[in-house]
Amino acid sequence: MADRRGLLIILSSPSGAGKSTLARRLMAWDSDLEFSVSATTRAPRPGEEHGREYYFQTEDAFKQQVADGQMLEHAHVFGNFYGSPAGPVRASINAGKDVLFDVDWQGEVQIRNSDLGKHALSIFILPPSITELQRRLETRGQDSEDVIGKRMLKSWDEISHWGYYDYVLVNDDLGETEEKLKTIVSAERMRRIQQPRLQDHVRTLQNQFEGLS
Numbered sequence: 001m002a003d004r005r006g007l008l009i010i011l012s013s014p015s016g017a018g019k020s021t022l023a024r025r026l027m028a029w030d031s032d033l034e035f036s037v038s039a040t041t042r043a044p045r046p047g048e049e050h051g052r053e054y055y056f057q058t059e060d061a062f063k064q065q066v067a068d069g070q071m072l073e074h075a076h077v078f079g080n081f082y083g084s085p086a087g088p089v090r091a092s093i094n095a096g097k098d099v100l101f102d103v104d105w106q107g108e109v110q111i112r113n114s115d116l117g118k119h120a121l122s123i124f125i126l127p128p129s130i131t132e133l134q135r136r137l138e139t140r141g142q143d144s145e146d147v148i149g150k151r152m153l154k155s156w157d158e159i160s161h162w163g164y165y166d167y168v169l170v171n172d173d174l175g176e177t178e179e180k181l182k183t184i185v186s187a188e189r190m191r192r193i194q195q196p197r198l199q200d201h202v203r204t205l206q207n208q209f210e211g212l213s
């Protein structure tokens with residue numbers, strides 16, 4: 001095992017607020033960051049690849065994985081099942097790598113309440129307005145009108161859980177939100193990872209100080 005455990009960086013938002021876009025930018029910024037590829041029973045969107053965006057599964061296969069205890073968390077969202085396979089996440093954080101999650105609020109709560117919860121850093125992404133949220137879902141052009149309608153109807157349910165998160169960002173200007181996200185990740189890495197390592201240094205300083213008298 002590495003000399004430090006990685007962070008579990010969790011992004012949530014109502015559908016269309018921009019978390020997948022921000023997740024891609026974080027991954028491009030830090031090539032050491034691992035993305036937790038979820039399993040889902042949803043059908044692939046055009047351009048999505050099995051094993052890259054999601055592991056696309058049948059409902060039976062998904063339920064079997066849950067029954068076998070292979071999911072760190074799982075939830076039923078917009079009529080489909082989604083879950084984060086635990087094995088790759090444990091392997092990554094034991095190797096000292098940070099893992100990025102794109103999950104809904106139910107996933108955030110389950111990860112936080114899991115044995116890995118103390119490694120969690122959660123960030124909620126709010127849209128600048130509800131009309132802009134709808135505009136983004138429409139211009140993404142990947143879901144039917146019916147699916148967009150259902151996601152809009154559930155948007156308040158997701159937003160109402162914003163208070164469970166360590167940080168909350170309003171994703172108005174994409175570049176600004178990206179910079180804030182990177183700042184949060186950098187600061188939390190310093191606080192949680194580098195500061196404990198400084199204990200030895202502070203002890204040395206104390207010995208030197210005591211040697212002065």
Ligand SMILES: Nc1ncnc2c1ncn2[C@@H]1O[C@H](COP(=O)(O)OP(=O)(O)OP(=O)(O)O)[C@@H](O)[C@H]1O
Nearest residue numbers: 013015016017018019020021136140171172173174
């Ligand atoms: N700050 C922004 N300004 C304008 N458009 C944005 C912004 N952020 C993201 N978008 C666009 O909004 C659309 C939805 O973004 P994205 O797919 O990242 O949302 P999401 O929160 O991951 O949605 P879902 O939960 O449905 O996967 C995309 O077309 C994306 O390019």
Ligand SMILES: Nc1nc2c(ncn2[C@@H]2O[C@H](COP(=O)(O)O)[C@@H](O)[C@H]2O)c(=O)[nH]1
Nearest residue numbers: 038074075077082083084102103104106107
């Ligand atoms: N609890 C979980 N939620 C997940 C997971 N993977 C994705 N999601 C969330 O589902 C919705 C819809 O995603 P989409 O790709 O169909 O647009 C969105 O809120 C995701 O964050 C997961 O493993 N667990």
